[in-house]
Amino acid sequence: MTVLKAVMAPARAEYAGGFREIDVYDLPGECTGAVTGLYLTGDVDQEYLAEQRRMLDSFVARGGRIVVNGHVQRVFLEGLTRWRKLEFRNPRDLALTRVTEHPVWAGTDPKSFLYNTGTRGPVPFAELERTGVAGFYGRGCYPDLPEDARVVHTIGRTWAPIDYDYPLGAGRVLVHGGNDLLQFATADRGTARLPYRREFRRGAAARHHHGPGVPPRLRVHAGSDATALFGTALGHQEEGEDMLTVLESGTPIDPSFADLMKYHGTEFPGGVAHAYCAVRHAVSLFGTVERREVTVRTAFPGQGGRDAIEMALRAVTGDRFTVVPELAATERGPVLARYVWEFTYRDRTVLLRLRDAGFVTAEFIELGARRDRDAADNARLRVLKQEMTDRLLAGAVGEVYEEVPPPTR
Incomplete structure (x- = not known):
């Protein structure tokens, strides 16, 4: 099974962090039957993706998983809606609220995504409030959601959705309305394991509460095997996971x-x-x-x-x-x-x-x-x-x- 990461740069189909990186314009030829997941970076050409909508719809409907980053302005997949800029005046207008627990963000504090800072190493939240810059995680929202969508995070004091997922046929789509999620998997902010959790393979754009007594699965540290990144949502079977043979x-x-x-x-x-x-x-x-x-x-x-x-x-x-x-x-x-x-x-x-x-x-x-x-x-x-x-x-x-x-x- 293969998970593709489509980027806006010439690529040589090499593996990087566990993904096979490809140029987004090579997607039709690369998205073969062996591919089970697709990660779209936030800067990919949405006009081109809209031309490939039939292929993308079919890929998810038959069981594939797609992670969509960024600001959707061209609806290139059934169920997607358009991103809208949020009016904000201060960091409180950009703060995240977790509405639904989701395996991708399991064990993380929404506050850890609010600020960026040039300071190396972990920084206390009080210091981040004083010196950090807010808004890198997201500055907009998706006010219109598809049927059966599940909101993970809202942004600001209006509770506008920024992260959500939804089913599409036998597959699932995860949407993040901001900069690429991989940018936020850092030890400095205490999120080195975001979203490197096998729960998401075993669910997962995806699906979301763990019952009491269910221990968390093995976590994969940032920089090792990024295919654990959205395993459930991407349908990727990792080496070392419990397979049925x-x-x-x-x-x-x-x-x-x-x-x-x-x-x-x-x-x-x-x-x-x-x-x-x-x-x-x-x-x-x-x-x-x-x-x-x-x-x-x-x-x-x-x-x-x-x-x-x-x-x-x-x-x-x-x-x-x-x-x-x-x-x-x-x-x-x-x-x-x-x-x-x-x-x-x-x-x-x-x-x-x-x-x-x-x-x-x-x-x-x-x-x-x-x-x-x-x-x-x-x-x-x-x-x-x-x-x-x-x-x-x-x-x-x-x-x-x-x-x-x-x-x-």
């Missing part, structure tokens, strides 16, 4: 979450994520498996889970997949009861259940069960689905599901 007649296959979503569609990403996490955990316990020899029983009846199991293990068409309501852990309550998976490979069986760590919310269960939902309810349900998906994909093996003793049959 199974065998097909001895040949390794590495189905990613994005692959499973391409097979399933867009309706139930949470179900796909649950099955993906469960299969990945089971394989980590079994070791190398021939995928057509794995049998699956589950209390989870969702179509997303079924499709993910079929794509990864070919268990549905192989008549090795069964929904067993009796497997439900009813004593755990309606939120957790059905998230139980039993995998059998040759002479070993493992039973997995979802950890009680906030991955699934009562609101999601209750709203999903309602049959009288209106348009607003359905819009809210889509948001809850994506947020749950992001939480699940942010967890490593063992952080999402846990092994429990198999029941006595």
Whole structure:
């Protein structure tokens, strides 16, 4: 899998900080099927990108991830809106407010992005207020947002959106209305790990609250592997991440979450994520498996889970997949009861259940069960689905599901 960084300068398709840098004008030829993510710097030619809109829309709709920096004035991607300059008189008019927690900015203080200073090393905020210059992070906003957009930061006292993301088909778009985000990943301001967090690969323009008890994933320091930069949003599979690998007649296959979503569609990403996490955990316990020899029983009846199991293990068409309501852990309550998976490979069986760590919310269960939902309810349900998906994909093996003793049959 490849993540491209499109820039306004001749490039030789070299890797820099983990990205493969390309000239933006080479994008049509470079954006092949192997590319899963695209990072657009803030100075790229938007007129040219607008000419490539059909290609960009298709790239995201089929599961790609795009990060858009800067001031959008030409709508080159479905859902984008135009940036507007903010009227400001003092730094308070440019201060950030975090509306939604997002893995890209996890562990950072919005105040750390307000000022720039020429002083080397960490500078106390009080000193930054006295000597720093405000406005480098952003001086404008996106007052008009696409449907299902999630605002991460607002700017100023009018709470105008500056950072947001939104779904587009099977993919996702992250928009930052200011200078390139990579410029703000510095140790001096205490943000060396922005946005080098694997949570974003496991979600992520992307998706956003981590449940209690879910430990943060390994962080990659600035200057090492920048492909961790928007992993979830960019759909990039990093070396060292927990991958799912199974065998097909001895040949390794590495189905990613994005692959499973391409097979399933867009309706139930949470179900796909649950099955993906469960299969990945089971394989980590079994070791190398021939995928057509794995049998699956589950209390989870969702179509997303079924499709993910079929794509990864070919268990549905192989008549090795069964929904067993009796497997439900009813004593755990309606939120957790059905998230139980039993995998059998040759002479070993493992039973997995979802950890009680906030991955699934009562609101999601209750709203999903309602049959009288209106348009607003359905819009809210889509948001809850994506947020749950992001939480699940942010967890490593063992952080999402846990092994429990198999029941006595």
